[in-house]
Amino acid sequence: MSDEPQQPNGEHEPWGWDPRDPSARGGNGGNSTEQGGEAGKVKKPERTKRTGWRRAVPTWRMVLGTVLVVALLLIGGFIAGYQLVGIPPANANATAQSNVYLYKDGSVIARSGEVNRESVKLAQVPLTVQHAVLAAEDRDFYSERAVDLQALARAAWNTLTGQGKQGGSTITQQYVKNYYLGQEQTIVRKVKEFFIAVKLNREQSKKQILEGYLNTSYFGRNAYGIQAAAQAYYGKEIGDITTAEGAYLASLLKAPSAYDVIVHPENKDAALARWNYVLDGMVKEKWLDAGERAAMKFPVPGKVKPSTGLSGQRGYIVQAVEDYLASNKIIDENTLATGGYRITTTLEKTKQNALVKAVDDNVMSQTSTEREADRNVRVGGASIDTGTGRVVAMYGGVDYVKQYVNNATRRDYQVGSTFKPFVFASAVANGSTAQDGQRITPNTEYDGTNRRMVQGLNGPTGYAPANEDDISYGPITVRIATDKSVNAVYAQMAEDVGPDKVKQTAIGLGLPKNTPDLTPYPSIALGVATASVLDMTEAYATLANHGRHSAYTLVDKVSKGGADLELPDRNTEQAVSREAADTTTAILQSVVESGSGTAAQGAGRPAAGKTGTAEDDKAAWFAGYTPELTTVIAVMGQDPETGVQKPLYGALGLARINGSGASAQTWAQYTEAALRGTTVTNFDLTLESGAEETAPPTEESFSPGISEPATGGTETGGEMEIGGVENDWDNSDWDNSGPRGGDNGGGGHEFLPGAPGPPAPGQ
Numbered sequence: 001m002s003d004e005p006q007q008p009n010g011e012h013e014p015w016g017w018d019p020r021d022p023s024a025r026g027g028n029g030g031n032s033t034e035q036g037g038e039a040g041k042v043k044k045p046e047r048t049k050r051t052g053w054r055r056a057v058p059t060w061r062m063v064l065g066t067v068l069v070v071a072l073l074l075i076g077g078f079i080a081g082y083q084l085v086g087i088p089p090a091n092a093n094a095t096a097q098s099n100v101y102l103y104k105d106g107s108v109i110a111r112s113g114e115v116n117r118e119s120v121k122l123a124q125v126p127l128t129v130q131h132a133v134l135a136a137e138d139r140d141f142y143s144e145r146a147v148d149l150q151a152l153a154r155a156a157w158n159t160l161t162g163q164g165k166q167g168g169s170t171i172t173q174q175y176v177k178n179y180y181l182g183q184e185q186t187i188v189r190k191v192k193e194f195f196i197a198v199k200l201n202r203e204q205s206k207k208q209i210l211e212g213y214l215n216t217s218y219f220g221r222n223a224y225g226i227q228a229a230a231q232a233y234y235g236k237e238i239g240d241i242t243t244a245e246g247a248y249l250a251s252l253l254k255a256p257s258a259y260d261v262i263v264h265p266e267n268k269d270a271a272l273a274r275w276n277y278v279l280d281g282m283v284k285e286k287w288l289d290a291g292e293r294a295a296m297k298f299p300v301p302g303k304v305k306p307s308t309g310l311s312g313q314r315g316y317i318v319q320a321v322e323d324y325l326a327s328n329k330i331i332d333e334n335t336l337a338t339g340g341y342r343i344t345t346t347l348e349k350t351k352q353n354a355l356v357k358a359v360d361d362n363v364m365s366q367t368s369t370e371r372e373a374d375r376n377v378r379v380g381g382a383s384i385d386t387g388t389g390r391v392v393a394m395y396g397g398v399d400y401v402k403q404y405v406n407n408a409t410r411r412d413y414q415v416g417s418t419f420k421p422f423v424f425a426s427a428v429a430n431g432s433t434a435q436d437g438q439r440i441t442p443n444t445e446y447d448g449t450n451r452r453m454v455q456g457l458n459g460p461t462g463y464a465p466a467n468e469d470d471i472s473y474g475p476i477t478v479r480i481a482t483d484k485s486v487n488a489v490y491a492q493m494a495e496d497v498g499p500d501k502v503k504q505t506a507i508g509l510g511l512p513k514n515t516p517d518l519t520p521y522p523s524i525a526l527g528v529a530t531a532s533v534l535d536m537t538e539a540y541a542t543l544a545n546h547g548r549h550s551a552y553t554l555v556d557k558v559s560k561g562g563a564d565l566e567l568p569d570r571n572t573e574q575a576v577s578r579e580a581a582d583t584t585t586a587i588l589q590s591v592v593e594s595g596s597g598t599a600a601q602g603a604g605r606p607a608a609g610k611t612g613t614a615e616d617d618k619a620a621w622f623a624g625y626t627p628e629l630t631t632v633i634a635v636m637g638q639d640p641e642t643g644v645q646k647p648l649y650g651a652l653g654l655a656r657i658n659g660s661g662a663s664a665q666t667w668a669q670y671t672e673a674a675l676r677g678t679t680v681t682n683f684d685l686t687l688e689s690g691a692e693e694t695a696p697p698t699e700e701s702f703s704p705g706i707s708e709p710a711t712g713g714t715e716t717g718g719e720m721e722i723g724g725v726e727n728d729w730d731n732s733d734w735d736n737s738g739p740r741g742g743d744n745g746g747g748g749h750e751f752l753p754g755a756p757g758p759p760a761p762g763q
């Protein structure tokens with residue numbers, strides 16, 4: 001018989017355990033000596049119950065259990081995925097379909113997407129070019145694993161949480177994406193990419209993977225692979241590419257078309273920064289000697305050789321649509337390059353044809369091979385449906401095959417006096433006053449004296465812009481100053497409103513924040529900024545739409561394999577008050593009725609608009625609208641060989657070209673044709689108080705007269721005296737300091753002590 005104490009039911013109870021019935025141990029909960037006089041073991045204290053907020057905190061056992069379960073699931077998932085996901089055959093990228101671009105009515109504009117690829121062995125690619133690619137994309141390629149888990153997790157999280165579809169792949173992963181899968185940024189594709197990359201890394205050497213990557217990557221200009229890229233950009237075999245050229249080709253991998261400095265000259269700074277990043281990375285990794293790197297100059301690529309299937313306006317349209325899709329994150333460039341997409345644009349065939357004909361009739365047909373200046377003539381145009389923001393027509397140039405830079409979307413020409421309405425709209429929107437304390441309205445009087453010093457709150461600003469042809473107007477109303485595009489008036493108005501407020505108004509109306517030379521100085525009023533024709537069309541459409549802004553749209557529908565892609569929502573917001581927009585429209589109607597834009601009357605419609613001419617007559621603009629349609633036309637000068645901007649003096653057989661000539665005439669012919677057969681509609685305007693037109697001043701009150709330049713600065717040879725102090729700046733430093741002339745957006749001007757920042761920027 002056991003010596004252990006017996007429980008009433010005859011079962012044994014282990015020492016130290018609480019009995020099922022506390023009374024079984026002398027009624028004292030088992031803390032006393034057991035029956036039989038034997039010393040019992042003390043019972044383990046009861047665990048304190050968790051109360052309050054502690055109940056919500058998991059115990060260490062729960063945390064450990066969860067971690068173990070998750071680890072087991074991950075390990076199991078990895079094993080299952082590794083077993084189930086095999087290395088597939090190469091994708092169909094080598095025989096990619098064409099993308100089809102359609103007008104709004106479904107008729108075909110163009111087809112693109114023929115793949116240009118020529119594979120080469122890794123040994124054919126110079127080692128310095130290989131290193132340039134690694135410096136650009138994956139510097140630890142030879143030492144790292146196939147997958148960057150941290151970057152992969154970050155990309156998956158951002159996609160799941162709606163923060164954008166992002167990459168973050170190693171070269172091995174990118175090769176898998178290029179060769180075995182596709183470019184779509186989805187979770188399923190990323191999971192497959194993960195397992196295929198892991199397997200591939202086991203089955204192929206790093207050199208084999210790098211060779212595959214170089215042969216499948218997209219470099220822009222329809223070039224797949226490093227060999228095709230060498231031909232497309234430099235007309236060379238890859239074996240002949242220099243280190244500097246190789247660094248540029250490597251730079252293209254991040255943003256192929258955006259970094260093409262020939263197609264997008266406005267992006268040269270960004271491309272140059274990327275090129276420097278690649279070379280500096282090579283030096284850091286000891287793949288390139290620092291001295292050799294320091295001696296390198298940027299290797300400007302050769303001209304684009306577009307497919308003849310993109311001749312005429314087709315290539316410009318395709319380029320603009322692709323840029324729109326990428327910038328709005330609808331489809332990235334690499335994904336689109338795989339082909340098979342049907343893209344229905346907002347362009348209307350009849351209006352597109354009307355715009356092309358208007359440009360041909362008023363500009364291109366007026367050129368002559370016998371005039372040297374005519375070889376420099378370029379034209380850009382865009383037209384937007386005012387109510388919807390849809391681009392209905394666009395003119396990019398004479399022929400994409402001959403001239404590949406899209407003049408409708410480039411951002412490197414000054415907009416001139418077409419910017420002035422933004423200054424007035426800002427004045428009304430902000431309730432600004434002139435220096436006499438009176439609110440700024442169309443009837444506010446300003447001093448239109450030529451080279452009048454702009455006055456700030458603290459006195460002279462040091463900025464004294466010239467009017468066109470150095471004409472002085474004396475006291476003049478804002479309405480008449482707009483008709484005649486008087487620089488002296490608008491520079492002072494910009495100072496009265498506040499240049500930063502003017503800048504913000506322009507951005508609200510539709511100009512991009514990063515528009516070159518959109519700087520908050522009084523010179524902003526004269527149009528030194530270099531917005532594109534399409535940018536300006538969007539901004540003027542906001543004025544036409546009573547101050548309601550919505551970003552333009554160029555695409556109606558995108559589909560592939562019968563499935564439609566999601567397009568971004570288009571939001572409309574009140575950029576400026578209706579009174580500000582409508583009062584601006586009222587003074588722009590006056591420009592068409594009796595000012596510099598009378599040629600626009602040829603449209604036979606109620607119209608509002610503004611002329612503008614860039615510095616040295618390098619561009620002549622007309623921006624205008626009817627209640628239904630907003631259109632901007634710009635005639636530009638550019639050397640066809642060097643790409644340098646050129647004055648338009650003597651072009652089209654004219655001494656000068658300004659916005660009131662060919663640009664306004666083209667606008668009028670196009671607008672008449674585009675709206676032919678539709679009901680004529682008048683503007684419905686709500687004006688600010690005090691904006692009603694008063695009796696026009698007498699001729700004597702604003703008759704032009706020549707005045708002497710403002711005192712305080714004279715130019716002498718290569719030096720400039722400012723306030724009696726000589727400065728040895730070379731004139732070349734200031735060649736582009738600002739446009740000249742009243743309609744010229746800028747003008748000969750002088751800088752005196754106390755100027756608010758640098759002088760007006762030029763091109």
